[in-house]
Amino acid sequence: MRAAVIESVGRAVVTEVPDPVPGPREVVVEVAACGLCGTDLHILQGEFAPRLPIVPGHEFAGTVVATGTRVTEVTAGDRVAVDPSLYCHECRYCRTGHNNLCERWAAIGVTTAGGAAQYAVAPVANCVGLPEHVRTEDAALVEPLSCAVRGYDVLRSRLGAHVLVYGSGTMGLMMLELAKRTGAASVDVVDLNPGRLETARLLGASAAAGAADELDRPGGWDVVVDATGNAAAIQDGLGRVAKAGTFLQFGVADYATRVTIDPYRVYNQEITITGSMAVLHSYERAAELFANGVLDPRVFISDRLPLERYPQALEQFAAGVGRKIVVVP
Ligand SMILES: [Zn+2]
Numbered sequence: 001m002r003a004a005v006i007e008s009v010g011r012a013v014v015t016e017v018p019d020p021v022p023g024p025r026e027v028v029v030e031v032a033a034c035g036l037c038g039t040d041l042h043i044l045q046g047e048f049a050p051r052l053p054i055v056p057g058h059e060f061a062g063t064v065v066a067t068g069t070r071v072t073e074v075t076a077g078d079r080v081a082v083d084p085s086l087y088c089h090e091c092r093y094c095r096t097g098h099n100n101l102c103e104r105w106a107a108i109g110v111t112t113a114g115g116a117a118q119y120a121v122a123p124v125a126n127c128v129g130l131p132e133h134v135r136t137e138d139a140a141l142v143e144p145l146s147c148a149v150r151g152y153d154v155l156r157s158r159l160g161a162h163v164l165v166y167g168s169g170t171m172g173l174m175m176l177e178l179a180k181r182t183g184a185a186s187v188d189v190v191d192l193n194p195g196r197l198e199t200a201r202l203l204g205a206s207a208a209a210g211a212a213d214e215l216d217r218p219g220g221w222d223v224v225v226d227a228t229g230n231a232a233a234i235q236d237g238l239g240r241v242a243k244a245g246t247f248l249q250f251g252v253a254d255y256a257t258r259v260t261i262d263p264y265r266v267y268n269q270e271i272t273i274t275g276s277m278a279v280l281h282s283y284e285r286a287a288e289l290f291a292n293g294v295l296d297p298r299v300f301i302s303d304r305l306p307l308e309r310y311p312q313a314l315e316q317f318a319a320g321v322g323r324k325i326v327v328v329p
């Protein structure tokens, strides 16, 4: 089959690899579309994946074409979105409900072969069936949405909060949409890229600006979400949290990124600084949000490129052009 392969640090190609074979409790999915995200760039830079080469792609959906000997839940022809999370279910973190912090954390497309390929293998337990009106190729967006749902689980956002989101790429826009649906009084969005702000406005941002200084909230925001991973944005955002407010580190920063905090203010104003990592018991719920039309996956997709152009898709994503880019085998 054809597959994108990150061969070594900085080098991605599309090449021929062996067809995947399902284990007893696994299925083979013919991939309809696979999304790219910051994690793929981190893998390209040599972070996250314990060993290269790897077939990337942790955001994908498709049609089941083969099932393992002990699979009864799905059959060939079923359309599914695939939760990439692979937990051990045995370590201290798994056993205390923090599976996404698993000591043996692994994920399809991060540590094992992923969905940027014609076919991908996945445990049947990771497959979520799709209703008729959700197109398979749009369901690649369930995974990023499930990360955003996890973000709101961490926030336990209260009704009437004023929310500020840094970044209006796919993740920032999803955080904006979910803020509105969890009862925020206002949701402001900051992004250096004016083209991206336009989408934030279309999706109902209260205000969208190139910098938080342009927004009028001198007391700060109850909830500040970084969806950029960028040091300057994070540093700025930490200073914008209102008294008793919460800062959520949602974007993935480089390992070496450092920012400063103001411990007196954290103490004196009871500020919470927290983070949310990937997916935790949130994949099904993200699929429900699309299935029930609460969110429309199509608004987040700006480009659909053929799989053969995976390296160019990575470059385009790295350049910050567009929103969600998916490759189509
Ligand atoms: Zn991702």
Ligand SMILES: [Zn+2]
Pocket (backbone or CB within 6 Å): 087, 088, 089, 090, 091, 092, 093, 094, 095, 099, 101, 102, 103, 104, 105
């Ligand atoms: Zn574990």
